[in-house]
Amino acid sequence: MKRSCVLNRTTTETTIALSLNIDGSGIANVNTGVGFFDHMLTLFTKHGKFDLTIDATGDNADNHHAIEDIGILLGKAFYQALGDKAGINRYAFQFTPMDEALCRTCVDISGRSYLVFDVPLTREFIGDFEAELLEEFFIAFTTNSKMTLHVASLYGTNNHHIVEGIFKSLGRTLKNACYIEAGNKEIPSTKGIIE
Template sequence: MKRESSLKRATTETDVSLALNIDGSGIARISTGVGFFDHMLTLFTKHGKFDLNIEASGDKADNHHAIEDIGILLGKAFYEALGDKAGINRYAFQFTPMDEALCRTCVDISGRGYLVFDVPLTREFIGDFETELLEEFFVAFTANSKMTLHIASLYGTNNHHIVEGIFKSLGRTLKTACAIEAGNTEIPSTKGIIE
């Protein structure tokens, strides 16, 4: 079974195309128009061993609409590609250092979109990326992937390192949570379904 999804979202504000292969090899082709965000999604892809193609353009007001819509599509792509979720680990967590910073991500592929976001940042921008959009991206991602996600910056002083640690950590966490246990075909819920 191929765990893949290809989606498109076109609105009056954005035009986004996305293709995801959960069982890829870490190949990223990312073009969002926001250089720092491209870098973060490339790290996420590499550390998750996913294949991810994103082509996005947004309005000129700011980066909010494009980044939110990418979060929506990436969440939907994971939800679609995971299918009935039979045999997956479901839960995973990862502590990831990035120089002086330490980040933690915890995932439950639960069928319930929920975000806990504890990431105090001290800069308005990192490169061309508005730091307040980090939480907006993850709100859109969790709502549409129907995953519970806890993200915490445990400590660190360099905002770039903190955000980079989060994306690397999330890639590795999702790789583990999405992995199928050999020979297991059960859906990991006492309900018998994860919707």
């Protein structure tokens, strides 16, 4: 079964084309119009061993609309590409150091959207990325992927390192949660279904 998805989203605020292959090799071709965010999604893709292409154009208000809408589309892509979720690990977590920072991500591909976000940042901008948009991205992603996600910065002083650690950690966490052991076709829920 090929676990991939191609989606497009056009609103009065953004135009986004996205393709995702969960069982890829870590190839990213990302153009969001926000250099720092491109870097984070590239790291996420590399460490998750996904293949991800995003071409996004936002309005000139600020980066909010593009970042949020990319979260929406990426969440929908994971939800659709995972299909009935037969055989997946479902749960995974990862502690990831990035120099002085330590980050943790935990995921449950449960069919229930929930975000716990504990990432205190001290800068308004990291490069061209508004720091407050990090949480907005994850809200949009979890809502549309129907995953439970806990994201925490356990400690660290450099905001770039903290956010980079989070995206690397999330890539590795999702790689492990999406992994299917050969021959396993069981739905990982006592309900027999994950919607």
